[in-house]
Amino acid sequence: MNIVWMLLPAIAWGVLPLIVSQLGGRPINQIFGTATGTLIASIVVQLIVHPAINVTSFIMAMIAGAFWIIGQLGQYTGYANVGVSKTMPISTGLQLVGTSLVGVFLFGEWGTTFAKLVGGLGVLLLVVGVIMTSIQDRQEAAGGNQRRTIVMLIVTTIGFIVFNAIPKALSASGIAIFLPESVGMMVAVVVYMLVSSQGRIVAERASWLNIIGGLVFSVASLTYIVSVSQNGVNTAFVVSQLSVVLSTLGGMAFLHEHKSRRELALTLSGLVLIVIGAVVTTLI
Numbered sequence: 001m002n003i004v005w006m007l008l009p010a011i012a013w014g015v016l017p018l019i020v021s022q023l024g025g026r027p028i029n030q031i032f033g034t035a036t037g038t039l040i041a042s043i044v045v046q047l048i049v050h051p052a053i054n055v056t057s058f059i060m061a062m063i064a065g066a067f068w069i070i071g072q073l074g075q076y077t078g079y080a081n082v083g084v085s086k087t088m089p090i091s092t093g094l095q096l097v098g099t100s101l102v103g104v105f106l107f108g109e110w111g112t113t114f115a116k117l118v119g120g121l122g123v124l125l126l127v128v129g130v131i132m133t134s135i136q137d138r139q140e141a142a143g144g145n146q147r148r149t150i151v152m153l154i155v156t157t158i159g160f161i162v163f164n165a166i167p168k169a170l171s172a173s174g175i176a177i178f179l180p181e182s183v184g185m186m187v188a189v190v191v192y193m194l195v196s197s198q199g200r201i202v203a204e205r206a207s208w209l210n211i212i213g214g215l216v217f218s219v220a221s222l223t224y225i226v227s228v229s230q231n232g233v234n235t236a237f238v239v240s241q242l243s244v245v246l247s248t249l250g251g252m253a254f255l256h257e258h259k260s261r262r263e264l265a266l267t268l269s270g271l272v273l274i275v276i277g278a279v280v281t282t283l284i
Contacts, residue, residue, distance in 0.1 A: 005227040006239040012220030014246025017084045018254055020076065020213040025206025027076035028198050031069060032207045035185040037214015038221075042182035045222065051176035061177035064166035065184025067159040069192070071095075074156025081149045085251030085259070086133070089267065091153050091160075092244040093130035093274050097123055098161035100281045107168055115284045122280030129273030132266045133248075174225035234282050241278040245271055 020030050053061070071091075078087030100123055103109040110119040134150060167177060193199050201207050220243075227236035248271060251257045252264075259267060 002227075002230045005223055005230050006236060007242075008223035009220045009227060009236070009240040010242040010246065012216050012223065013240065013243035014250065016213060016216050016220065017075070017079060017088060017247045018250045019216055020210060021079055021084055021251075021255055023206065023209045023212060025204065025210060026201075027073055027080055028193065028196070028201050029204055029206040030076045030210045030213060031073050032189050032193070032201060033210020033212070034072065034214040034217055035069065035182070035189045036208075037211035037216075038218050039182040039186050039214070040211070041215055041218035041222075042179040045175065045218075046179045049175055051173060051178075053172045053176040053180065057170045057172040057177065058180040060166055060170055061172070061180035062184030062187070064163045064177070065181035066188035067162035067166075068181070069185050069188040070156050070159025071161075071163060072159075073192070074153050074159070077156075078149050078153055082146050083251055083257040084255055085248045085257045085267065086136075086146070087149070087153065088244050088247040088251070089133035089271055089274055090130050090150060091157060092241065093126045093133070093270075093277070094154060094157040095160045095164070096241070096274070096278050096281065097126050097130075098157060099164045100126075102161055102165045103168075106165065110284060118284045119281050122277045122284070125273045125277035125280065129270040129277060132270030132273065135266050136263055137260045174228065175222070178221065178225075238279050238282050241275060244274060 020034070023030070023033070025033070075087060075091050078091065081087075100109075100119065104116070104119065110116045134146070136146060167174070170177060193201065220240075224236060224240055227240070230236075231239075248267065252259060
């Protein structure tokens with residue numbers, strides 16, 4: 001059963017980009033639906049489990065959820081601009097690099113010289129893997145679009161890094177912070193809608209269809225919490241990163257995102273390096 005808990009987060013996070021892309025709508029529809037679906041799921045979990053949390057942890061978890069919206073909105077924009085199979089390995093690799101460095105500089109991870117050397121090698125593998133997956137043969141108009149998208153992903157990935165870092169500083173359990181995180185997500189989405197004058201999207205069908213995406217995200221998050229308790233943080237995290245393989249291959253197979261033979265070889269090689277880098281930086 002432990003194997004099932006390990007694999008479920010990877011499967012759910014892996015199919016999430018495919019489901020959201022198939023549901024349609026613009027990034028704002030997708031992020032609204034995802035946040036709404038996550039909030040619904042978190043309320044149900046709260047009513048069933050009744051996890052306790054103090055005010056400070058609740059507020060910090062809300063902030064983490066708000067930053068998640070920044071990262072996820074960047075991903076959804078990337079899907080629209082360059083596709084799932086291009087966005088996911090770049091975004092995942094950047095998250096792993098950023099989260100690893102935050103762990104070293106803020107939380108004192110990789111305490112020994114050996115750990116720093118091995119961890120540095122893991123980060124290097126991640127960077128090379130990201131670069132390999134971003135290489136393309138067609139350099140005309142698409143090239144400029146991709147460069148802008150990569151810059152956007154680098155900036156918005158800061159949201160994911162903060163989202164991953166804040167829970168490390170909290171004493172509350174993963175289930176306890178699920179509701180406040182989802183509240184923070186919803187607040188951030190509403191603020192973004194108002195600032196960008198896109199409040200009308202609440203009347204669009206695509207916004208509500210994408211609640212399915214939020215429910216899938218919730219399945220991934222909750223099963224990951226169980227996996228951590230059953231298998232440990234390192235094992236659960238590394239296996240969850242297999243989601244990038246599923247989403248990238250799924251983008252090509254189910255969303256018909258075209259790659260030349262050279263691009264395909266580079267992407268697959270880059271994915272291997274990203275997974276190896278995730279293992280190295282997590283298990284040392």
